Structure formats: C-alpha cells, structure tokens
Amino acid sequence: MDASRIKQLSAFRRTLHQYPELSGEEKETANRVLEFFEPLNPDKTFQGLGGNGLAFVFEGKEKGPVSLFRCELDALPITEENDIKHLSKVPHKSHVCGHDGHMAIISGLGFELAENRPRKGKVILLFQPAEETGEGAEAVIKDPKFKEIRPDYAFALHNLPGFESHQIVIKKGAFAAASIGMIIRFKGRNSHSAHPEAGNSPAEAMAKTIVALEKLPDAMKKFTLVTVIHAKLGEVAFGTTPGEATVMATLRAHENETRDLLVVYAEKLCAHIAKEYGLEVGFDYTEIFAATHNDPEAWELGNQAAKNLALKTKHIRIPFRWSEDFGLFSSHTKTLLFGLGSGKKQPQLHEPNFDFPDALIPTGVAMFKEIMHQLHD
Incomplete structure (x- = not known):
C-alpha cells in the first residue's frame, strides 16, 4: 500500500477517534464510513444493518465463496x-479499545477491492454496531438483510497491547471467552432504622453473595471467572433500614456450555442465600457474549497469510479471558479472530490513555488482503 493511501487512512482513523459514539448510537460514525466508501463504488451497499451497521459488497465475475471481513463502529463510555492532537471531542466517550483503527483497516481493504475486484465469489466488508455491549452481532445476524450476504467465512482482528508490534497472535479452536452480565436482586422488607429488627435487611445476604460468587469458580473443573462489578444496598436514607439489594457480576468461561453451567450454579447459590435470610431473589441478564471459536479451515487461511507476509506469529495455547461478540458468527459460519500485536509498552485496552497505533494499519490490511487472495483468486 502506497504512502498516500496510508496517510489517508491514518487521517480517517484520527477523525473517527475524535468523534466516538457509544453502542447503538453510531449514526454519525456510519455516515463518515459511508462517505469514505462512496468513491470506492462497491457493487452493493447495505445500510441500517442490525441498527447502524453497514456492509459493502464487492463481487467477482465467477461463482465462488463469500467471505466477510468485520470491524466495529462503537466506542466506550x-x-x-x-496528550494527542486528535483527542476525543465528545465528553466521557472515547475509542480506547481501538475500534477506530479496526475501521481504518477494513477501509484500507476497501481501497484494495475498489482497484481489484475478487476474481470469484464475493467479499463483504462489515462495519458492525454495538460490539461493546454484545448486542451488535446478534442484531446483524437477525436482520433480514443479512440473508442476502450470509458468508461462507468471516474474519476479524483485534489489536492486542502487550504483544510485539505487528505480531500475529493466533489459535485454533477457542480464542476468546464466553461471558454474561448477571444481575441479582434481593428483596426483604424496609423498616425504620431505629427498629431494624422490624424489617428484613438484605445487607448480610448481599455481602455473603459478593464473597461467595467470586469463590464459585473454585468448584468448577474448567476455567471460569466471576467478577463482581457493582453492588447497591437500599437508598441513601439514614432513617430507613434497607429492604432491597442488587449485586451485578460478570461470569466468564472458555466455552458457552461451561458459562451456562456457571450461571446455573450461581443462581442456586443465590437462591440458597436468599432462603437462609428469608428474602425473595430474582435474576436478569445482559451483555451476553458467545465464545469465539476459530474454525480449522479459517485458521489455516490466517496462518498461511502470516507466513506469506513473513510476519512474526505467536501460537497461543490458552484462550483469552476477554469476550468479543464476533463469537456469535462462529455459530453461523467458519470464523477466524486473530490478534494484531500493538506493542509491549502500549497501554492496555480500555485504559484512558490508549490510542491505536497508525503503524498497524498497513499490516492489518495486508493480512486481510492475503486471506482474501487465498479464497478469491
């Protein structure tokens, strides 16, 4: 990729960085992407996919496989x-996960496809909404328009701080964890704070739940993790004994089935504690992420691409603990999610001083381009 294109992609990335939008709110981001792709003349453009999603289709002259290359539109709260010139201009919102860089990479692949259509099959460039909440992939897949672009393969990358810059991090099978947000609500009975014995405060039950939930993985045979992320007891009213409590936790496992079993055990644990203290208990769930599973055939395409480009490759043995809603595509097609090292000294994802390194853009484009050639030439 020539220097002028790289400069253009870097400038586009920095513009996206300055105007972040949260999950489900990515309307202006989508408009910027749409404007960028207009001169690239895709054969078809799908708008409003799963919300604010976009898909650009580049068609070959011969029949062949359909491959999808995906990035994310949303930012974080x-x-x-x-200390950068392209600092976020939107209060309390930022692209400190690097989705702006991922969008720039897929846009760079758009440059390549505009000049050289695939010889056979179709290539789809997907800009997916709402990845951070785990809702976007599901919304895209359920969108009736997705039936028109259902792929045979789907590929995505994520930049990974802590790994050598430009290094490809790859694994067969499970790559990123399944997770779910669990909301536990205890209900007792209010009373005057001068007479707590007349009520039934869930305070002790809440405290016991916080401790017990995080120890629950000790009883599991496979990797699991429970992280309590928030708890609330009653309201701020010094004359009142609290009657309600809420505990929120993120439950993780390397497999969907293990995560679901962890949920069952967590519910039984909370029900037991509620019974012990004479409380009612209820459960809600949010931000549900499927495990990301790399198909052997898709993995081979990515591994060969890294070899062809002479990129350093790290084959990891243990899946990552974090979740990516790209995992839902694994249930519908042959998928590959791989990591692109963004530097050992780079701030970690979601830290307030993270900024995607522009130098990674050509490497990401090259990897996707090499995978594309294997399938469509």
Whole structure:
C-alpha cells in the first residue's frame, strides 16, 4: 500500500477517534464510513444493518465463496486522558479499545477491492454496531438483510497491547471467552432504622453473595471467572433500614456450555442465600457474549497469510479471558479472530490513555488482503 493511501487512512482513523459514539448510537460514525466508501463504488451497499451497521459488497465475475471481513463502529463510555492532537471531542466517550483503527483497516481493504475486484465469489466488508455491549452481532445476524450476504467465512482482528508490534497472535479452536452480565436482586422488607429488627435487611445476604460468587469458580473443573462489578444496598436514607439489594457480576468461561453451567450454579447459590435470610431473589441478564471459536479451515487461511507476509506469529495455547461478540458468527459460519500485536509498552485496552497505533494499519490490511487472495483468486 502506497504512502498516500496510508496517510489517508491514518487521517480517517484520527477523525473517527475524535468523534466516538457509544453502542447503538453510531449514526454519525456510519455516515463518515459511508462517505469514505462512496468513491470506492462497491457493487452493493447495505445500510441500517442490525441498527447502524453497514456492509459493502464487492463481487467477482465467477461463482465462488463469500467471505466477510468485520470491524466495529462503537466506542466506550470512558473519558480519554491523552496528550494527542486528535483527542476525543465528545465528553466521557472515547475509542480506547481501538475500534477506530479496526475501521481504518477494513477501509484500507476497501481501497484494495475498489482497484481489484475478487476474481470469484464475493467479499463483504462489515462495519458492525454495538460490539461493546454484545448486542451488535446478534442484531446483524437477525436482520433480514443479512440473508442476502450470509458468508461462507468471516474474519476479524483485534489489536492486542502487550504483544510485539505487528505480531500475529493466533489459535485454533477457542480464542476468546464466553461471558454474561448477571444481575441479582434481593428483596426483604424496609423498616425504620431505629427498629431494624422490624424489617428484613438484605445487607448480610448481599455481602455473603459478593464473597461467595467470586469463590464459585473454585468448584468448577474448567476455567471460569466471576467478577463482581457493582453492588447497591437500599437508598441513601439514614432513617430507613434497607429492604432491597442488587449485586451485578460478570461470569466468564472458555466455552458457552461451561458459562451456562456457571450461571446455573450461581443462581442456586443465590437462591440458597436468599432462603437462609428469608428474602425473595430474582435474576436478569445482559451483555451476553458467545465464545469465539476459530474454525480449522479459517485458521489455516490466517496462518498461511502470516507466513506469506513473513510476519512474526505467536501460537497461543490458552484462550483469552476477554469476550468479543464476533463469537456469535462462529455459530453461523467458519470464523477466524486473530490478534494484531500493538506493542509491549502500549497501554492496555480500555485504559484512558490508549490510542491505536497508525503503524498497524498497513499490516492489518495486508493480512486481510492475503486471506482474501487465498479464497478469491
């Protein structure tokens, strides 16, 4: 890729960085992407896919496989703390996960496809909404328009701080964890704070639940993790004994089935505690992420691409603990999610001083381009 294109993609990335939008709110981001692709003349453009999603289709002259290359539109509700000219202009919102860089990479692949259509099959460039909440992939897949672009393969990357810059991080099978947000609600009975014995406060039950939930993985045979992320007891009213409590936790496992079993055990644990204290208990769930599973055939395409480009490759043995809603595509097609090292000294994802390194853009484009050639030439 020539220097002028790289400069253009870097400038586009920095513009996206300055105007982040949260999950489900990515309307202006989508408009910027749409404007970028207009001169690239895709054969078909799908708008409003699963919300604010976009898909650009580039068709070959011969029949062949359909491949999808995906990036994310959304940002995070985190105030950026950086000394850069392209600092976020939107209060309390930022691209400190690098989705702006991922969009720039897929846009760079758009440059390549505009000049050289695939010889056979179709290539789809998907800009997916709402990845951070785990809702976007499901919304895209359920969208009736997705039936028109259902792929045979789907590919995505994520930049990974802590790994050598430009290094490809890859694994067969499970790559990123399944997770779910669990909301536990205890209900007792209010009373005057001068007479707590007349009510039934869930305070002790809440405290016991917080401790017990995080120890629950000790009883599991496979990897699991429970992280309590929030708890609330009653309201701020010094004359009142609280009657309600809420505990929120993220439950993780390397497999969907293990995550679901962990949920069952967590519910039984909370029900037991509620019974012990004479409380009612209810459960809600949010931000549900499927495990990301790399198909052997898709993995081979990615591994060969890294070899062809002479890129350093790290074959990891243990899946990552974090979740990516790209995992839902694994249930519908042959998928590959791989990591692109963004530097050992790079701030970690979701830290307020993270900024995607522009130098990674050509490497990401090259990897996707090499995978594409294997399938469509």
